[in-house]
Amino acid sequence: MSAASALPHPALWRASQLATRAGPCLGTGHGRLDAELPGGGWPAGALVELLLAEPGVGEMRLLGPALARLPGDGPIALLQPPCPPHIAAWAAWGLDPARLLWVRPGRPADALWAAEQILRHGSCAALLYWQAHARHAWLRRLHLAARASGMPFFMLRPAREADAPSPAPLRLALSPAPGGVRVALIKRRGPVCVQPFVVPLEPGRGTRPARLPHAPVDRPAPALPEPGRLAPALAG
Amino acid sequence: MFDGERAHALDAAAAGLGVRPGMRRGGVAALAPGARMAERDLAAERAALEAAARAALRFTPRVEQAGDGCTLSLDVGASLALFGGPRALGRQALAAVRALGLRARLGMAPTAAGARLLACRAGPGVRRRTLRPGTLARQLDRLSCALLPQALPHLEWLDGIGCRELGQLRRLPRAGLQRRCGPALLPALDAAYGRAAEGGAPYVPPPRFAARIELPERSDHGEAVFRQAQRLLARLCDWLDARQLAATRLAFALEHGRGRHAGPPTRLDLALSRSAWLAAHFEAPLRERLSRTVLQAPVAAVALDVRDLSARPALSAALFPDPASMREDHARLLDLLRARLGAEAVAHAAPRADHRPEIANGWHAGPPQRRPPAAAPGAERPCWLLAEPLPLAVRGDRPVHGSPLRLLRGPERIECGWWDRPWTLRDYFVAEDERAVRYWIYRERDARPVRWFLHGLFG
Numbered sequence: 001m002s003a004a005s006a007l008p009h010p011a012l013w014r015a016s017q018l019a020t021r022a023g024p025c026l027g028t029g030h031g032r033l034d035a036e037l038p039g040g041g042w043p044a045g046a047l048v049e050l051l052l053a054e055p056g057v058g059e060m061r062l063l064g065p066a067l068a069r070l071p072g073d074g075p076i077a078l079l080q081p082p083c084p085p086h087i088a089a090w091a092a093w094g095l096d097p098a099r100l101l102w103v104r105p106g107r108p109a110d111a112l113w114a115a116e117q118i119l120r121h122g123s124c125a126a127l128l129y130w131q132a133h134a135r136h137a138w139l140r141r142l143h144l145a146a147r148a149s150g151m152p153f154f155m156l157r158p159a160r161e162a163d164a165p166s167p168a169p170l171r172l173a174l175s176p177a178p179g180g181v182r183v184a185l186i187k188r189r190g191p192v193c194v195q196p197f198v199v200p201l202e203p204g205r206g207t208r209p210a211r212l213p214h215a216p217v218d219r220p221a222p223a224l225p226e227p228g229r230l231a232p233a234l235a236g
Numbered sequence: 237m238f239d240g241e242r243a244h245a246l247d248a249a250a251a252g253l254g255v256r257p258g259m260r261r262g263g264v265a266a267l268a269p270g271a272r273m274a275e276r277d278l279a280a281e282r283a284a285l286e287a288a289a290r291a292a293l294r295f296t297p298r299v300e301q302a303g304d305g306c307t308l309s310l311d312v313g314a315s316l317a318l319f320g321g322p323r324a325l326g327r328q329a330l331a332a333v334r335a336l337g338l339r340a341r342l343g344m345a346p347t348a349a350g351a352r353l354l355a356c357r358a359g360p361g362v363r364r365r366t367l368r369p370g371t372l373a374r375q376l377d378r379l380s381c382a383l384l385p386q387a388l389p390h391l392e393w394l395d396g397i398g399c400r401e402l403g404q405l406r407r408l409p410r411a412g413l414q415r416r417c418g419p420a421l422l423p424a425l426d427a428a429y430g431r432a433a434e435g436g437a438p439y440v441p442p443p444r445f446a447a448r449i450e451l452p453e454r455s456d457h458g459e460a461v462f463r464q465a466q467r468l469l470a471r472l473c474d475w476l477d478a479r480q481l482a483a484t485r486l487a488f489a490l491e492h493g494r495g496r497h498a499g500p501p502t503r504l505d506l507a508l509s510r511s512a513w514l515a516a517h518f519e520a521p522l523r524e525r526l527s528r529t530v531l532q533a534p535v536a537a538v539a540l541d542v543r544d545l546s547a548r549p550a551l552s553a554a555l556f557p558d559p560a561s562m563r564e565d566h567a568r569l570l571d572l573l574r575a576r577l578g579a580e581a582v583a584h585a586a587p588r589a590d591h592r593p594e595i596a597n598g599w600h601a602g603p604p605q606r607r608p609p610a611a612a613p614g615a616e617r618p619c620w621l622l623a624e625p626l627p628l629a630v631r632g633d634r635p636v637h638g639s640p641l642r643l644l645r646g647p648e649r650i651e652c653g654w655w656d657r658p659w660t661l662r663d664y665f666v667a668e669d670e671r672a673v674r675y676w677i678y679r680e681r682d683a684r685p686v687r688w689f690l691h692g693l694f695g
Contacts (some may be wrong), residue, residue: 056693057673058617076565083620086692087587087597092617098604099583103573104581114573123566178672 017188026152029065030199037170042066045150047143047168051159051186055082055130057174058181059156064093067126070152073123075101078117080111081130091099099125100225111161112138119145119153126152133161140167244276256311281306283447284338289439291332295325299439300342302352309348309436322367335470337449345372349428353402356383356513357630369430376428377403386424390417402428441478454493454534458526461490461535465522466515468540473515476548482511485543486518493536500538504529506575508569509603511546517568542630574601591650592660593691597621615648616666618676618692625689628677635677635688647679664691 007186018038025041027034034040050059067076072104076099081136087097101124105231106112108131112225115129119142134157155168162173171187177198184196238244253268264271278427286299289308292299298311319325326342333340343355344365350372354364357379366372380400381387381394387405393416399405405413406425414422436547436595449464465488476483486572488504506522573582584604590596628635646665652658661681668674676692 019323054359054673056620056675056695058695060695064619074580076564081620083622083693084597084599086593086618086621087585088593088615088617089619091587092615097587100604102583102585102599103577104583105577106581110577115575117569121565121569121572123562123569176673178668215258226682 013189016191018191023150026066027069028062029069030062032197033062033183033199036183036185036188036197042152042154043170044152045147046153046170047139047146047166048152048154049166049168049171050154050156051162051171051173052156053159055084055156055173055174057176058201059174062174062181062199063128063154066152068093069094070125072125074123075099077101077103077124077127079103079115079118079127079129080105081128108133112142113200115142117146117153118131122149122151124151126154127152128156130156132158136165136167137146138227143167150181238275239271244361264321265451281452284336287336287447287471288333288338288340291480292329292442292469293439293441294332294474295319295329295477297438297468300348301439307352307355307542309437310350311348312480312503322365326365332474336501337467347372347428347430348434349424350376350430353379353383353428373429377401377406378546381405383427384421384424387417390421416488443479445475446492446540446627448539450537451535454536456531456534458529458531461531461538462523463524464538465526465540466519467517469515469522472518472542473513474542476513480548481545482513482548483518483545484508484511484544486522487541487543488522488533489539490535491537491539492533498536499533502531502535508567508571510564510571511549512568513548516558516583520568521571521575528576528578547658592652593617593621593650593658598641616645618674619695620693622691622693625678625691628688630686630688630691633686635667637669637675637677637690639670641669641675641677643667649681650678666694 011019016051018036022037022048023039024044025037025039026044028037028144031235035041052059070076075098076095078100080103085100085102087100091097091101101112103118105114111129111131112134115127118124118127134155139155144152144157155191159173161174162171164186168187168235169189170183173184173186173196175182175184175196179202180198182198185193237262241260243257243264246255250264250268250271255264255267255271259267261273264273273523284307285306289299289301292308292310296310300309300311302309303491309331312319312322316322316325319328320421322344326344328680330340332340341355342364342541343353343357344367345354346367346369353376354366354372357364363375366375371644381402381404382391383402384402384405387394388650394400394405399408402425406429410422423432427434438588447468449468451460451464455461455553468488470485470488472583484507486506490502490504492498492501504525506518506520506525508517512518514564570582579601583601586598586600586602586605588596588598626637628637628641630636631640643665644667647663648665650660650662650664653661659682662678663681664676664678666674667677674694675690676694677688677690680687680689
């Protein structure tokens with residue numbers, strides 16, 4: 001009898017295990033990241049926070065495969081993105097550009113209202129929402145709306161918000177790394193992930209151009225468990 | 237409320253001071269010095285009764301307006317099972333009238349005239365509903381003769397012979413009664429007791445909708461204006477229901493009153509992307525539009541006109557949500573977002589066939605356009621395109637954005653046609669800075685010295 005079968009409730013997990021997720025999950029398309037996330041992918045119907053060192057660190061290339069394999073043909077709402085979205089890039093990912101919905105509210109209060117309306121109507125396939133500052137109560141409200149709708153909901157916020165408390169069950173800090181993006185799991189339902197790891201974003205291509213006179217020095221380091229903690233194993 | 241010189245209607249406080257209907261202005265002013273006297277507005281009363289008649293059409297197709305101008309009769313015999321019995325139907329009918337901002341008293345009886353008489357019975361806790369003809373006759377027998385409009389001219393004579401209740405009136409010899417009181421009284425009495433057939437022309441809604449409602453007092457408060465607009469919407473939806481239509485565009489006019497200083501009315505056009513006929517589908521966008529509108533002056537009245545009408549599509553009664561209903565939902569969401577954020581704030585992709593990225597990357601407020609983008613297949617494109625290319629500094633022949641940029645891939649040459657303006661000759665590169673953030677930069681080929689621009693982020 002395994003340890004997991006002794007804990008039959010899906011809301012319970014051991015400190016050394018990743019939680020099993022009862023709801024649907026969306027594969028990230030990056031094997032390294034899937035292995036570290038509870039449920040093996042982006043959770044649908046929950047607030048997922050991506051904390052960016054700056055816009056453009058590779059967050060969209062990280063999300064791209066998941067967005068391209070969203071079920072159905074519902075629109076993907078981009079709420080208050082930092083720059084105009086480039087249609088050609090989305091088409092190159094295999095996404096129908098007609099599915100994109102770009103919403104530019106004038107004020108932060110309008111943006112929050114729009115996010116809540118989009119979640120409440122539930123007619124979009126996913127919502128990506130850029131917001132610099134958000135109060136805890138707002139986040140909680142959005143998280144509850146996302147839970148009711150079951151829609152994948154990503155909130156992209158600056159990295160300085162990493163220390164602020166948040167009701168999101170999954171929080172990732174993203175920073176640039178050669179050939180990919182460095183992901184630090186700030187919060188997940190599972191063991192603490194101390195070591196940031198690099199998710200390669202360019203499969204098949206070298207992480208450095210061949211013109212460099214030296215061999216690449218920094219290789220993606222495995223997420224070593226902290227001394228005294230067990231390596232994460234999937235529960236169930 | 238005065239009809240000419242005589243008091244017509246009054247509230248409970250005035251009645252407590254001794255004011256009675258039919259008193260003159262001077263008498264009322266003496267009894268109740270602080271009373272607010274208003275002139276009766278017959279046109280408004282007619283409009284209100286018509287609105288109530290339209291609302292009643294949802295319960296039965298047979299709605300009649302009585303001659304006295306304040307009573308509606310509904311033949312609900314065939315609708316009882318659908319609405320869950322007489323009690324539930326009565327509750328729903330009262331709620332429908334209340335949604336219009338009106339008040340009604342409900343009587344229910346096997347005959348229309350009997351129900352009308354029962355409804356006229358004033359006072360709390362009085363029985364106004366009966367379903368059996370025997371009970372109806374017993375109830376009617378106890379009513380005052382004054383409630384029957386046809387008996388009003390002969391009230392003094394009837395009072396003189398000690399005939400105060402309808403039961404006593406009914407027992408008088410019919411031939412003598414007909415001779416003294418004319419031919420109208422007896423048929424009315426018989427109709428109330430169910431001894432003679434009743435008949436009248438059913439109400440037919442007008443072919444065109446236009447409604448106007450005055451605010452109780454001028455207000456520049458959006459919520460007060462919205463409440464009146466809500467009543468107009470309730471009327472509109474009743475009319476749409478009665479004619480089985482759906483509306484796409486509504487035109488509201490917020491009137492700022494009459495007089496020299498009043499400005500022109502504020503126009504508020506509410507355009508929906510899908511035709512709708514439920515009040516809730518109009519209300520949410522209207523609330524957002526009103527909260528966004530800045531009122532120049534207090535609003536005195538709200539008028540509503542319908543622009544685009546269409547036949548109502550047939551509804552499919554599926555158990556599970558189907559793609560069509562999802563699209564409906566999405567259209568409603570877009571309407572709501574446009575109402576609050578403005579039409580230009582909600583954009584769909586409209587790619588144009590052009591090699592220049594800033595031209596090809598077209599967005600517009602209309603519905604999405606399915607046209608293949610002109611980008612070369614396999615070309616690496618950034619996820620974000622800056623609205624304006626950002627000039628980069630050059631240090632030691634290398635472009636600098638925070639730190640010196642290293643060119644990873646390129647050049648990809650993009651040029652405009654000789655007929656195009658502005659002149660565009662660019663070599664695009666994928667570049668990376670020292671922290672390995674990817675950028676899409678270009679060099680202007682025809683510029684000396686070399687100029688570099690940042691045009692996109694790889695995100």
